[in-house]
Amino acid sequence: MTDDQKIFSGRAWVFGDGINTDVLAPGRYMAAPIKELAGHCLEALDPTFAANVQPGDLVIAGEDFGVGSSREQAAEVLKLLGIGAVIAKSFGGIFFRNAFNLGLLAIVCEQSATIEAGSKVHVDPAAGQICIPDKNIILTSEPVPDFLLEMANRGGLVAQLETRLLGKAGKNDQ
Amino acid sequence: MGFPHREYPAMLSSLQCFFRMNLTLPRTLAEKIIARAANLDRVKSGDIVTCQVDLAMMHDSGGPRRVAPILKRLGVGVWNPDKVVLVSDHYVPGDDDNAKSILQLTRDWAHANAIKNFHDMKGICHVVLPEHGHLKPGMFVVGGDSHSPTGGAFGCFMFGIGATDLAGVLVTGETWIKVPATIRINLSGKLRNGISAKDINLALCRKLGMGGGKYQVIEFAGSGIENLDIEERMTLCNMTAELGAMTGIIAPDTVTEQYLESVGAGGTNSADWQSDPDANYLEQHDLDLSDLAPQVAAPHSPANAGPVEAHVDTPLDRAYIGACTGAKLGDLHMAATILKGQTAAPNVRLMVAPASVKILADAKADGTFDILTAAGAEFLASGCGICAGYIGDLLGENEVCISSTARNFQGRMGASSSKVYLASPYTVAASAIRGRVTDPRGFLERVAHD
Numbered sequence: 292m293t294d295d296q297k298i299f300s301g302r303a304w305v306f307g308d309g310i311n312t313d314v315l316a317p318g319r320y321m322a323a324p325i326k327e328l329a330g331h332c333l334e335a336l337d338p339t340f341a342a343n344v345q346p347g348d349l350v351i352a353g354e355d356f357g358v359g360s361s362r363e364q365a366a367e368v369l370k371l372l373g374i375g376a377v378i379a380k381s382f383g384g385i386f387f388r389n390a391f392n393l394g395l396l397a398i399v400c401e402q403s404a405t406i407e408a409g410s411k412v413h414v415d416p417a418a419g420q421i422c423i424p425d426k427n428i429i430l431t432s433e434p435v436p437d438f439l440l441e442m443a444n445r446g447g448l449v450a451q452l453e454t455r456l457l458g459k460a461g462k463n464d465q
Numbered sequence: 466m467g468f469p470h471r472e473y474p475a476m477l478s479s480l481q482c483f484f485r486m487n488l489t490l491p492r493t494l495a496e497k498i499i500a501r502a503a504n505l506d507r508v509k510s511g512d513i514v515t516c517q518v519d520l521a522m523m524h525d526s527g528g529p530r531r532v533a534p535i536l537k538r539l540g541v542g543v544w545n546p547d548k549v550v551l552v553s554d555h556y557v558p559g560d561d562d563n564a565k566s567i568l569q570l571t572r573d574w575a576h577a578n579a580i581k582n583f584h585d586m587k588g589i590c591h592v593v594l595p596e597h598g599h600l601k602p603g604m605f606v607v608g609g610d611s612h613s614p615t616g617g618a619f620g621c622f623m624f625g626i627g628a629t630d631l632a633g634v635l636v637t638g639e640t641w642i643k644v645p646a647t648i649r650i651n652l653s654g655k656l657r658n659g660i661s662a663k664d665i666n667l668a669l670c671r672k673l674g675m676g677g678g679k680y681q682v683i684e685f686a687g688s689g690i691e692n693l694d695i696e697e698r699m700t701l702c703n704m705t706a707e708l709g710a711m712t713g714i715i716a717p718d719t720v721t722e723q724y725l726e727s728v729g730a731g732g733t734n735s736a737d738w739q740s741d742p743d744a745n746y747l748e749q750h751d752l753d754l755s756d757l758a759p760q761v762a763a764p765h766s767p768a769n770a771g772p773v774e775a776h777v778d779t780p781l782d783r784a785y786i787g788a789c790t791g792a793k794l795g796d797l798h799m800a801a802t803i804l805k806g807q808t809a810a811p812n813v814r815l816m817v818a819p820a821s822v823k824i825l826a827d828a829k830a831d832g833t834f835d836i837l838t839a840a841g842a843e844f845l846a847s848g849c850g851i852c853a854g855y856i857g858d859l860l861g862e863n864e865v866c867i868s869s870t871a872r873n874f875q876g877r878m879g880a881s882s883s884k885v886y887l888a889s890p891y892t893v894a895a896s897a898i899r900g901r902v903t904d905p906r907g908f909l910e911r912v913a914h915d
């Protein structure tokens with residue numbers, strides 16, 4: 292892993308507490324293709340979000356981000372919109388797993404409320420550091436465990452399974 | 466180097482002592498199940514372990530349509546089709562082309578993968594599983610749905626996962642977990658007339674908040690459990706999802722055994738699946754059931770709960786009795802107790818979606834269906850319906866609904882401007898009669914006086 296992959300930066304979109312799966316991936320569009328669903332991500336709270344978000348942007352939130360349904364489209368649409376990571380005070384347990392499974396970083400930061408909308412943020416998920424250069428602030432986050440970081444960087448669980456299954460096939464071939 | 470010989474016996478005996486102690490340290494029910502599934506003598510909270518899955522449940526939304534492409538990419542099939550239960554419920558009854566094709570894809574996949582336990586449009590997964598005797602105490606079960614904790618009512622460790630995790634299980638038969646600690650809720654006393662498990666859940670949502678479960682296990686215990694039938698226990702465990710718990714669990718007792726016997730799943734030893742008396746809990750909370758009043762959660766969070774008084778007289782457009790949380794046979798009985806000889810207010814649509822086809826049949830056989838129909842109830846298909854907000858007659862702009870379901874997130878059941886109040890089936894039924902949020906106890910006094 293190079294340093295470029297380890298530390299990254301993005302612009303902050305800030306949301307509050309209890310951002311649930313139903314506002315991330317609204318039920319009435321769940322049968323639609325994922326690209327269409329992504330267009331409705333968070334529209335109940337900010338109708339401009341999906342249209343204006345840029346690849347590499349970060350989603351910042353308070354408590355219980357992704358709480359609710361097991362629908363992993365809630366994480367998938369964020370990934371599809373190019374979100375680099377979600378930084379929240381806490382996460383719904385299923386969302387947290389889904390995010391890493393799909394290659395989206397979910398980072399727990401007690402002081403996420405310090406981050407202001409539009410500010411530039413540097414993130415070092417392994418070290419557990421979040422830096423806001425304009426304000427000269429460094430926040431601590433929970434370091435992402437190696438195995439999750441590795442899975443996310445590889446693109447998620449399926450890519451990891453692919454390697455594992457291919458590894459097995461390779462062994463059998465010998 | 467090495468230890469001098471004379472120290473061997475002492476070392477040996479202290480080692481033996483250490484191991485014996487470790488094996489006999491008191492354990493919670495969840496720890497016992499996880500240790501068995503992980504093939505370890507013991508586990509402690511925070512450990513990351515890999516568990517063999519006894520059963521994997523999935524439904525039409527998070528199931529085949531999501532996992533089939535992953536299995537195809539990996540070029541593998543299902544590890545053990547007999548350990549998979551598939552239920553079509555989210556897109557039932559399939560009243561548009563998208564829904565129809567999802568239901569058909571589900572059927573085709575079940576057939577192609579030799580899934581014998583496929584329950585097609587028979588009801589909501591969390592209710593259909595126990596009805597068919599799929600759940601037994603001590604099992605380690607994953608479900609591709611967030612209300613999978615419902616299975617905890619049968620002494621299972623059953624938790625919800627997303628579709629990619631599910632695909633991983635289908636391929637390998639195993640999954641990793643971070644061993645959760647247990648939060649114990651001690652229930653005492655007996656619920657008064659007109660109060661139900663749903664009120665317990667809402668009171669807990671207010672007290673602990675949606676993150677209060679900390680993605681740990683919530684075990685319901687204490688003498689108050691004895692008075693709750695199996696369906697009420699399902700409701701209790703179901704809404705641990707709204708408490709942010711990994712799952713809920715209740716140790717099996719005679720009530721559990723009798724139920725399992727009745728669905729052909731008897732024969733487990735309940736004594737093996739209990740928390741040890743001195744087991745270690747992360748937190749303990751006490752709740753006296755005899756104190757509890759009817760609860761209502763205001764929009765847009767289950768944690769906005771409080772006694773019904775705060776919302777009495779809020780005008781309503783709909784009253785919905787549905788979902789795995791609030792449309793089991795006992796839930797319909799609660800509604801019928803209130804609605805017997807009454808009719809819903811003319812400006813309110815009273816809608817009932819029994820949680821399974823079997824429950825609908827039972828409600829027809831015991832007269833509940835007739836009481837509710839006479840009160841003006843529209844009956845809907847046995848599926849997730851407007852609870853999921855995927856299909857059906859969803860809430861329109863600014864519509865206000867009182868609902869026996871589990872979640873009232875903004876826009877979940879329809880338009881972003883709609884509002885949902887969560888309550889027990891008693892409270893939903895009483896509110897339907899007046900067209901306004903209503904304390905059901907007034908109607909019960911009337912029944913008592915009649």
Ligand code: SF4
Pocket residue numbers: 554589590591610612787788789790848849852853870871
């Ligand atoms: S009825 Fe509602 S809560 Fe239950 S499984 Fe269906 S969508 Fe989920």
